[in-house]
Amino acid sequence: MLLWVVGAAIGILTAFVLIFKYTKTGKNDMIGYSAKCNKCGTVTNGVKCPKCTTNTKDWR
Numbered sequence: 799m800l801l802w803v804v805g806a807a808i809g810i811l812t813a814f815v816l817i818f819k820y821t822k823t824g825k826n827d828m829i830g831y832s833a834k835c836n837k838c839g840t841v842t843n844g845v846k847c848p849k850c851t852t853n854t855k856d857w858r
């Protein structure tokens with residue numbers, strides 16, 4: 799009876815660590831290098847920077 803509780807706890811802990819790892823690396827490394835604006839550093843999620851595109855209209 800206690801064994802499955804420990805197993806579940808380990809599973810939950812592993813999932814939590816994986817989610818924590820994914821969210822941390824996902825935001826900083828996986829998306830960060832391509833989704834950040836080169837000029838102002840705003841996170842754009844792969845889209846053109848709204849700040850720079852609205853400020854400088856002749857950016858093509």
Ligand SMILES: [Zn+2]
Pocket residue numbers: 835836837838839840847848849850851
């Ligand atoms: Zn920008």
